[in-house]
Amino acid sequence: ESGAETSRVEDTVERIIRHFYDGKSEVLVVMTGLFVTVGDVTKTVRVRRRTINLDKVSKINMMSRDITDDKIDFEEALKRFEYIMVQKPYPLLVKTVAVAFCCGFFTLLFGGNAFDGLNSFVVGAVINVFIWFLRKHHTAEFIITFSGGVVIALLILLFYAIGLGKNINPMITGAIMPLVPGLAITNAIRDIIAGDYLSGGARLFDAVVVAIALATGAGSVMYIFGHMTGGVMG
Numbered sequence: 001e002s003g004a005e006t007s008r009v010e011d012t013v014e015r016i017i018r019h020f021y022d023g024k025s026e027v028l029v030v031m032t033g034l035f036v037t038v039g040d041v042t043k044t045v046r047v048r049r050r051t052i053n054l055d056k057v058s059k060i061n062m063m064s065r066d067i068t069d070d071k072i073d074f075e076e077a078l079k080r081f082e083y084i085m086v087q088k089p090y091p092l093l094v095k096t097v098a099v100a101f102c103c104g105f106f107t108l109l110f111g112g113n114a115f116d117g118l119n120s121f122v123v124g125a126v127i128n129v130f131i132w133f134l135r136k137h138h139t140a141e142f143i144i145t146f147s148g149g150v151v152i153a154l155l156i157l158l159f160y161a162i163g164l165g166k167n168i169n170p171m172i173t174g175a176i177m178p179l180v181p182g183l184a185i186t187n188a189i190r191d192i193i194a195g196d197y198l199s200g201g202a203r204l205f206d207a208v209v210v211a212i213a214l215a216t217g218a219g220s221v222m223y224i225f226g227h228m229t230g231g232v233m234g
Helices: 006-020 054-068 074-086 092-109 114-136 141-161 168-179 182-193 197-228
Strands: 025-030 033-038 041-046
Touching: 006 025, 006 033, 006 054, 006 182, 025 197, 054 074, 092 114, 092 168, 114 141, 114 168, 141 168, 141 197, 168 197, 182 197
Parallel strands: none
Antiparallel strands: 025 033, 033 041
8 A cells, every 4th residue: 555565565464474373374465455364264455545655664664573573562563553554644735845846856957947947846836735635535546647747737838828937848847757656667667577477567557557647638738739839839
């Protein structure tokens, strides 16, 4: 759920089981669920939502190491796990500011000037709140990414039209960077290298779908704008 690769999840579950149980056990992890067999008991857990929370992944890893090193017992491990799972993410304001700075500096990195970076900063803040609103109402991820691409392109082109920015491509490229599925692609490659072709292929396909949705949303707006302005774009 928090963005860990398949091999990490399997290794963590297996380490915890082996510490508390000496019998036969099997663990199978795929992108949409976990299948754990301990003795004659099999448990299936469906993964219905996925996000990126590397802080939670790190804390679960640390908890599993403390278990295997006999630093905590079962009851304490359970309490720590429950505490980790109920921890709230960063507030919306902190996330919005972080995304805004990310977009602004990426625009500068891609060749934009200071005004272009400022425009992307504003667009990044707006798009983060927009995506938060859509996810709060359980909108499909494809629609969220597609709509995000559309809104980013529309806002950047609006700033360009009123003369607040000179370089469209660096502004749009910088603004869409937080939506690019970079970690998903990395985890997909790691799963494939580790031999988990099912999960790796599913992750890679999911990342490709997200990239297509993002490119289609932003590209369609740019295509329409290009035709309306006679193909003149900065």
